[in-house]
Amino acid sequence: MVDVHYTPIIPLLPLVSFALFVLGASVRSWLGKGARLSDQVAYVSVALMGVSWLLALAVAFDVLVLRSGQPYYYAYPWLSVGSVLIRFGFMVDPMSAVMLIVVATVAFGVQWYSLGYIAGDEKQPRFFAYLSLFSSAMLALVVANTLLELFFAWEIMGLASYLLIGFWYEKPAAMRAAKKAFVVTRVGDTFFFIGMLWLVLQTGTTDFANLVLGTAHGGALSATGENAVITGGPYLKALMGTTTLGWIALLIYGGAVGKSAQFPLHVWLPDAMEGPTPVSALIHAATMVAAGVYLVARMYPIFDLAAPLTVLGITFRPLGLVALVGLGTALMAAYIAFSQSDIKRILAYSTISQLGFMFIGLGCGGTVVGENGVRTFLAIGFSAAMFHLMTHAFFKGLLFLGSGSVIHGTGTQDIWKMGGLWRHMRWTAITFLIGYAALAGVAPLAGFWSKDQILEAAWEYNRLIFWGALLGAGMTAFYMTRLWTVAFTGQWSGGEAAATGHQAVGGHGQHDHGHGGHGLPHESPRSMLIPLVALAGLAAVAGFVGLPKANRFGEMVKYVPPPGWLEPAGAVEEHALHLPTPLRMAQAPGGTVPDSPAVPHSSPAEGDSPRPYGAQQLAPEPLQGGALSFPTEEGLPAVGGEAHAGAAHTPAGHHEVDMGLVWRIGLLSTLAALLGILLGASGYRGRRFNFRAPGALTPMESAVYALSLNKFYLDEIYWAILVTPLFWVTRTARAVDQAIIDGLVNGAGLVTRGISVLSRLVDIWVVDGLVNFSGWICGRLGQGLRRLQTGQVQNYVLVVFIGVLLVIAALVPSR
Amino acid sequence: MQITPRDIWNISPHLVVAALGLIILLIDAIWPRISKRQLANLALLGLIGAGALQARFWPRGQVTPVLGGMIVPDGYTAFFNLVLLVGAGISLLLSTDYLEWDGSAHGEYHALVLFTAFGGMVMAAAGHLIVVFLGLEILSISLYILAGYQRERRESQEAALKYFLLGAFASAFFLYGMALVYGYAGSLDLHAIARAAGAGQGAAANQLLLTGIGLLLVGFGFKVAVVPFHIWTPDVYEGAPTSATAFMSVVAKAAGFAAFVRVFALAFPGADLRHQVGAVVASIAMLTMVVGNTAAVLQTNIKRLLAYSSIAHAGYILVGVVAVLRNPAAPAEGVSAVLFYTLAYTFMNLGAFAVVLALRRRGEELLNIEEYAGLGFRYPWLGALMALFMLSLAGMPPTAGFFAKLYLIRAALSPLVGMWWLVITLALTSVVSFYYYIRVVTVMYMRPAVEGEQAPQASAGPHLGTGLALAALGTILLGLIPAGILQAAQQIAEGLVELGGMALR
């Protein structure tokens, strides 16, 4: 029987196929046959991914059903950073089990689909190698047992994404997009990295079992087979209710903002659509971009158990910020989607918007402190977000694969050049319709259930966010109806050969697939349709695992605050900070403790106390799988010392369902969806709305339209805020450098040189106008610095001498 | 003072390297027709022997100074000596093919490499400022010659002259600084200086001492290439023979930091003084990271790019030095971070240069980054390795560079250091560094290859192949299983700090 012990193999298999590709290419090139492998090797990759998918299903089934939520944990010592021992290992709790299903399913579907999509491409083997590398990293991220391991996978995933976006590097736009994606997400990752280190310094561990896992009754996991839930782990005790935790949470959230394309770092995702469409489906819709949501969910206790932060006089809880940014992103992206004409860009903005919805869900969960200091716990938000993550992965993956099929069949990405596809591509159209309806929130498809849960969470937390999210739901229905009506109904408008009346404005002239000269659109090959049908099935029924009355999903994937937390704020601080006895973790029968210091490191001072380095810590412990590694109840008294029984704050998973509220929200959201659909259908039927025709809009209206069309001018604003002033500074600095150095060394010739420098500047200013955004900043700075490097020895001597004077001046007190 | 056999035994690795250099010069003079490859093999054998002798001191070493306190054969010395020996060994492996191709294979190249390594080892072991100066000069003078080794190439000559003039200029300041410190402390022994500078609070306000420290900072800063004393680096790296560039980029840096950290960790124990010096070093570190990383963005020549990258890495390591100076509770953390970083840097930087050394185009070196187009597919191994080294230099997990940075940031993030802005700078500038490192990867993997006459050729003989493999192995292993080295570095650092404490009592 395949059970949880097969977990390590799941990410390993795609890695093996990646290694096979690299090895094969090397051997061939060594034999002098050219590095390109034959197309057949792609089947190896798909087969290995298929096995990995089956294993993932089996493991998830084992954890979710047979073990009823008891997590699998397995680790061995890996390295120590200072006094912190980090273990390398695997963990599958219910949340990661769900993610396993989602990631493995979509990855397998996409690989299968790519067999048809990429067939005949010269670089086909390379494509599968990259896809395998990505799948491996993403699966490793899901089963990681420490934050550090997660970060590793996170970075490799970023690298694979970069390679895949730039896959068609013949297009300069693709290369630029790849670099942009890499560098922009790095900005977020940097914050994540610092947050992680800070967390390690504060707690002395990165292990999820120590930080965020516990039983429903709080405390560390037991071996008694209880459901594991996400709650504050034992090592978090000392930090609970502090602002430090809040700052750490915000830094980690920075990583999620980059990866999950939240405002203001979302600018890379639409450009990433330059990659092949299966890649967009896998990475930029279903899995990688959801990793940010997963990260926040993984680290949820850190977000929830923090004290509210105050910045510039505004006090907010970290999760509140997450919700607000999510709402802003959701609305903004939906609004931009109104005016885009590239089918993939519409879907990209839709993805950004839906990710915003997930963050709304996360942000609207957790603990809220009332005015009287009473803490109230909102249960639904957390699982709603994860639920939406799952359903979204299915229907958005479906929509992207469908759009790939459409592009394959029509040879264009511009929806205005399509039309009437319902007649020509029946299977694609049917599956696309299901995905569209699920996204728009039509009952009883998957999107309806998960979106309603998020709305419910928002209702409980803050009515303003609720109404905003409801508006967003309506907008979603509208732009999707627009896409559907324009592309699939009406008459075929002739593809790329069509009259230039509908010139793509924001789009790019290149095809996704590169073969032009289409006549009528044609249906795609069967290998592409099968994954479509499978995903359509999932998009239709996946919602039923989370019905309001029988929320199987919510019972499994949930967050519960640790006991004692919900007592009045003042009391809990005390409670949390003064542990009755040092935590003692005993050997569980048949298992070892994940990481067993005598006392959790609570403060930096304590964290710095040297822990003996010794063989006993680093010697590999007997490898045992299963539900080991968790201290027993006996070894670890329920954390906080007292059993938690107060029914008043039972934060248990059995969330009281207010069916009246559920009905009301269901009605409201259906109404919003209907309104959006009606508006879209009536407006775009027969293409009545054509805002791009001259004179169609009043000046006021066209300003509003332009805002959407130009994506709120964010790229331009970044340019103006970040680049232009820097340019001015470096230009001035450069001129000053030049003046001083030359003036001192060689007073004559200054004027001539100044003029030549100026003319050169003009040259650079004009020529470099097109350089890509981030490179630009550094480029300008670098140019300035480069001017110091004149090649003249004596200028160098002078620089060194000035340096000497500066060092002396800085060091010696002037008296 | 008596020189006992025990003293000789303790400095045997140094002696082996120096003696071997002389022997090679001699052999080359007596049998000028001897294959230079054999000489390289002989030198490698000697380096391995010296390494074996040195490994005896790993990781704790000997804490009693020898030769009257001039040389300290402790674990710290052992670590840096091994780094230097590894660096010199891999560099020798990389250089044989290149020199033969270039037609400048002479015996003295190998001797000079050994002398340079000897100078560096002396610096690492120095317990006395005279020894630091001597080591520095042995290292520098050998490097001046190596930089100008290609006598017919104008660039090489220009690089040598620039390096020499600026280097001599900087050592004059360095020497003047030593004289001032001597004037303050009445001794040049590090422990004696520590006793004089640690007494009372006067040290932090003494202009004589502070000026001396400032000038020492200049001397070390020049050797490890930190802003504004980095200015020679790009030109010299570009002009020097590529094999020599590879060598000096790692060995000069390791030796410079070895002496830098030992002198600043031991000789100036007063908390106020360290705080003050730490602030200046922090400013230099910040400047170095910003300048090195931003200037690298625009480079088109791979040697120049690596030069700026080496400046940036010097800035990162300086962050570790700041942690040593400003964290009185646990200076060992900073020291061990510097140790680990130096080792990781040695592997990944040599690896990058190894790939550069393997490439040619139409009988010339392939230095323009744009010409690397399609290399990743033409030469899958070379391409993959280059990508590995670039990503490691950028600090991407799971490579050596990642843990090196993680360790540094951890040391600097301690609240006692109180320099969070330095950590932010480090993090943000590493984002910038991703931009230019990834550009190399982009060119290799996302540009169509050039075919025909203009196509780049790769040739890796057994020597170069071995060197490349060793560098790659180090980069990967330090990224996957860093635990052993991390622990040893920690122990060594604690040993050094203990030694400082003992001397004060």
Added chain:
Amino acid sequence: MDPLNAFLIVSAGLFSVGVFGVLTRRNAVAILMSIELMLNAANLNLIAFARFGDPTVLAGQVFAIFVLTVAAAEAAVGLAIVLCVYRNIRHINVDDLHILKW
């Protein structure tokens, strides 16, 4: 005037002359000579400190002798490099050495 101070002032003056020379001379050999001046200024310091400090410790004097030796070696290598440059470009004016830049 304290005799030590007198020595220090002379030394500082000598050092400054050396720095000035390095900054302003165009001829590589002249720059080399200026650097020698700087080294000798440091030597003067070392000996003055040794003489007026603890006269039983000879570290300063010994160091000075080492510096003289090292300076000689440095000058030898430096002149060799200058010679090589001269062979290549027929002059030793450092202003015209700027093929390596940016």
